[in-house]
Every structure is written in C-alpha cells, then in structure tokens.
Amino acid sequence: MSAVSSRTGRSLVLLAPLLLFLIGFFVWPLFSMMSQAVSDPAVLRLLPRSAEVLTDWDRKSPPTMPMQTALMEDLKAVDDDQALGDMVRRLNSARSGFRTLMSKTMSALEDTANPPADLVSIDKRWEKPEFWLAIADALSPLTDRNLLAAVDLGRNAAGDIEHLPADRSVNRVILVRTFWIAALVTFACAAIGFPYAMIAASLTGWKRDLMLAAVLLPLWTSLLVRTAAWFILLQEKGLINDLLQTLALIDAPLPLIFNRTGVIIAMTHVLLPFMVLPIYSVLxxxxxxxxxxxxxxxxxxWRAFLRVLLPLSLRGVASGSLLVFISAIGYYITPALIGGPGDQMISSIIAFYATGSANWGMAGALGVVLLIATLLLYSVYARLSTDEPGRR
Amino acid sequence: MAEFIRFDRITKFYGPLCVVENLALGIGKGEFVSLLGPSGSGKTTLLMMLAGFEQPTSGNILLDGTAINDVPTHKRDMGVVFQSYALFPHMSVGENVAFPLQMRRLGKAEIAERVARALDMVQLSAFVDRRPSQLSGGQQQRVALSRALVFEPRVVLMDEPLGALDKQLREQMQLDIRDLHRRLGVTIVFVTHDQSEALTMSDRVAVFNKGKIEQIGTPRQVYDEPATRFVAEFIGETNLVEGVVEAVQGQEATVRLRSGAHIVSAVSGSVASGQPVFLSIRPERVDLSETRGEARNCLETEVTDSVYQGDHLRVQLQNAAQPLIAKLGRRSREFPPGTKVYAAFSAGDCRVIAP
Structure with a gap:
C-alpha cells in the first residue's frame, strides 16, 4: 500500500508543474475573465453604508433621511478617484444624468466650510426615486447585464428582460455573421480538404510528403504573415487580378479584398490544415x-466511394470541421485586415471592449457566449462520435 | 473438363522487375486450382490480374472464351476473399453479405433470403447483426467467404485466406472450404504458400517459382512425381541425391551415385544416358533394416541421429558422404546412432529430376 501511495505521490509531484501551469495560465485567466462578465462591484465597493440602508427601502417612495445621510457619508469617505470614476460610469450607464449629478454632489460635499444638510439641498434630482433605484440595482455584486447585452437583451425599469433598442443591438447581428462566416469557411475547407486528403493518402513516398508539406508549411508561418500575403494577392492591383486581366478573363478588377469573399478565401487557406490533417489521419x-x-x-x-470510403472517413471530416469551425469563430486578424466593416467578427468586438473601451465586463460576457457556443458544438460532436457505429 | 479460364502468355513487369513471365495456364469450370509458391513468385500478382486489380503488361486473360483484360473489376463477377478479410467495418455482418446483392440491385426480399442462406452456409446466422470487429478471426473469414459466394460469382478467388488463422482453425477451414466447393461446384482459384493447404484442398496445384509455373498437376502428381528440383524441395521434405544416368529403360532409369551405388528410379521427364541428374527420394518411403532385403534399391548407411517426433521417427543417415533422412512410422523400432542399416526403397518411390 505504502509503495502504491508513494508512487501516486511521486507522479503527482511530477505532474505538479503541468498542473500549476494549467491553473496559472489557463484556468485562472479564463475564470477571471468569465467572472468579469458577471461581477459588478464598482458601486458596492464604495457605498457599503448605503447598501445596508437601501435594503429596507420600498423602491417607490422618495428617499428618506437615513438613506441620504448614509450616501453622503459613503461619498465623503471615497478617496480613490479611479474607483469613483468606475462607479459613476456604471451608474450613468444605468441612468443618464448621473455624471453631472455626481460631480455636482462631490464638489458640494468637499466644501467643508459650508456642509450641505442633505442631498436634496445639493440637487433636486436626489428627490427622484429613479436615481436611488439605479443605485439600489447596481449594489448587487453580481449582474446579468453584460451577458444579456452580449445577446442584445437588457432589463427595463421593471426588471423584465426585453430586447435592446435597434441602435444598441449589434451583437446579435455580429454573432450570426460570425457563425455564418465560420460555416462558410468550414464548408470550403471540407470541399477542398477532403479530396486533397484523399489524394495525399493514396500517394506514397515523396509525393505524399510533398502534399503534406504543402499543407503544413503555412501552419509554420505566422498568421499575420499569411494574412498579409493574401492582402498582396487579393488587392485590386494584386497578383490575382493582374493575372486574370492579363489573360483577358476579366475587364475590371474583381473586388476580392475588404469584402466577404476575401475573408473566406484567406480564412479557408489559413484553416485548411486543420481539415486536411484529421481527414488524412483517418483515411x-x-x-x-x-x-x-x-x-x-x-x-x-463511385458507389464504392459512397458506400465504403465516405462513411468510414466521416469521422475525420467531423473532427476537421469542428476544429475549423471552432477556430474560425474566434478569428480576429484575418477579418480585421482583409474584411470590410461588414465582415468584422465577434472577436473584433471583444477586442474593442477589452482594449478599446476597457469594458472588461462586456468583453468577458461575449467571451462567455463564444465559449458556450464552442462547448455546445463540442458536446454535439462528442455525442455523434461515440454513437458512430463500427468504430474499433 | 471444359476450359473456363485461360491465361494466355501473360507477362507482368513492375518497372524493370518481371514478376510473371510468359505464363500459360488453363482452369476448368468447377475446378479448384491452387497457385502455390514462395512469396514473390508471382502467384498473387496473377490472381490480382484475374480479379482486375492489376493489368498484365502483355498477354490475354480469357474467361469463358472472352478476353477480359479491359473489363473493370466490378463487372468481372468474381468473388474475392482477402487474407485480411476486407470486411466493411461500418456495416453489420448481414449488411456486408448483402452488399454485393445491393450492387446488383436485387429486390429487398430476395436479398434477405439469400443473405440468410449464405450465412447459414457458414453457420453464422446468429451473428447477422454483429459488427465484424465483434467476431473472431475465423468467423470474420467465414463472413468474407459467404460474402464472396452469395452473389454466385463465376469464379471465386482466394488470396491466402487462411494465412491469419491459427493452425487448428486453418485446418478446419480448409475442410470447410473444400466441402463448400464440392457442394456448390464453383470454380475456385486459391493462392497459398502453404503446401499442405494446397494438397488438402485442390483438384490441381500449380507450383510457382520466379514468375513461372514449375509444374501443374494433381496433389498426388506434384508430390509423388515432382518435375523439377524446386517442386521436389518446396513440396514436402525430400532427399536429393546427385548421380549420373547410366541407362534408360521405358519409364525407369538406372542412376549411378557418386558413391558408386546404382539406383533404379522412375522417370517423369525425358533423360538421356550420361546426363547428370538428381534423385528425389521421399523420407517416408525409405525403409530401414539391418539385413539386405528384397527391395530394388538398397543403400548401406549408418545412423547418425534419431529423433522421436510423436507421429513419426526421424532418422538421419550417412551414406558415403551423402546424408539421407528417413521418416519411419511410429511402430518402427528405435535405431540408436552408430547402427549400420540398409536404407531400402522401390523404384517407384524415387524420381529422376533433370537439374
């Protein structure tokens, strides 16, 4: 027994660096990013006293005196300008007008020579329950605001889920577009990759090596370089248009770049190895x-192909398609460089929220949506592949 | 027997390598012919050309009098049984057997009936819904066999179908296949490198060596009357003794060995006096006794070793620089090493082979 347990202990020690690496560089960042999507501490952190008092409020009547005092004390105690800014931004997004109200209130509170008696005396707006309601709703440390917004939903004043107005509803369009582009790319990869893998598997010696190298070589090149290469090939005065015009096949250059066609071409090329290799390995x-x-x-x-080779290689096509599709829905650089404004995919929006507007909550929420979609697809695939008959 | 398949001066090159050389072979309708030879002798290549997987470099293959060189495999109507079974892993046993019938677009009811009959024939009716991977090797090969027979092909080709099975199962399958052949009367071309398999099952055996047929004949002919040294050595075990022909009388020849002894032997080919030849003497035809008996041929020998092998006693003998082997029945007495014995055999039990 002791020999067994010491062996287990030794293997755990040997595994420890891997586990630590996984936890530190995969599990923890993923978890913290996802928790960003639902956590909402900006208001609660600064207004602990108000939180206690507001739990007793009936959400309809005008603010009572203890509520106003508690909020004033909370605000006086704030010494972190950045945290204050976060809170104001958060409240302002729930109820416009909070920014001016807050700056007015803060400057009045700093006036120690002539301290205000209550908040209503600083600004009449503090009489309205709407502003207090916004604070009360923002006090919960958890929120579904970001997750709902990621799929163009929001809560109205009564707290019911409803569609966001059209001018704020872009995520769903972009999500659908992302899945559509990924599906097109997956289809194109399968259409090219299956015959390619079949030919490669039927060859031997250097011919097979050459075909596999032709697939693998782009994989070893930087994605940015490959995308830039397509940029050169596809542009109006690029190689492809020049060639076609020289051959007099077309009169005017084909629009191949800054549109959907270009994105599909470049993404298909970049993702083709992920389709060819699984199919090849099954074949x-x-x-x-x-x-x-x-x-x-x-x-x-052709009947032998349909009845024998095709059914037996479907497993490879399925895993290749899954790989390509999952990679494609996370694509960012290629659509950003080759595509037009109408071809941006969900990753661009995530990048915008994360780096452009520092809205980590929304970036995390969109990431969660993407992750859930991927996991759903994977579970479907896992179900299909275990049910698949005839597997040895 | 009417000739059904004819290989007409078939030659096959793989690049510069000649694997089948100017080969001629006729196979009768309903006949069971084995192509026997070591690996690389061209027997499998010949079968692949008959099945249509390979094209002969030159020459014609005729089936029932018609050249089939340009007929693609799927129109040749030949059932092929592969060494590795080649069952479709994604189909059940029943679907595998139904496959050739579906390809021929038979009706559902007829397919079901013929599949049931074909599986019944190989005693696998209970396994109709299993996957091939759930069956043992022998069962898989029986499925392959019934799949190759179910559409009543004109010829059944078998490419070392029993090679992957263990010895006991192989021997059982040999008898099963022979029995099926007798019941169905189908023409079978069977490739093997196992001489006992070929002898057990075949009507005729074609012995291949280096792309040529060395001899073709009934199992008894190729064993008892080997035409060449290769056949004598490849099929069974034999004693090859060098000698020179002294005289030929009809079907017999007198051969002088290097030791000076004279042997009278049957002749299958044509030999002339003075020609150096080999004598092939099967070990189990040699009798040992301590006295010179009545036999036509008798060699003075000394026992060098004697090994008990269960069903027979294997005695190694030395006769004037010429080693000999004798296999004696298990009722024979023991011969301790050093015993001086006479090795006796009749003229019909040895063969003159031109080198």
Missing part, C-alpha cells in the same frame, strides 16, 4: 483492400 487507417473488395463485389467506383 490512412482505412484498410487498403476495402475499395478493391467493394469493386470485386460489383460496386462501380
């Missing part, structure tokens, strides 16, 4: 004599 495990056997049993080549 080479299919016994070589099945097709001759089918022929000897009276199957013409």
């Amino acid at each position: 080479i495990t299919i016994p070589k004599n099945l097709m001759p056997a089918a022929a000897s049993l009276g199957a013409p080549p």
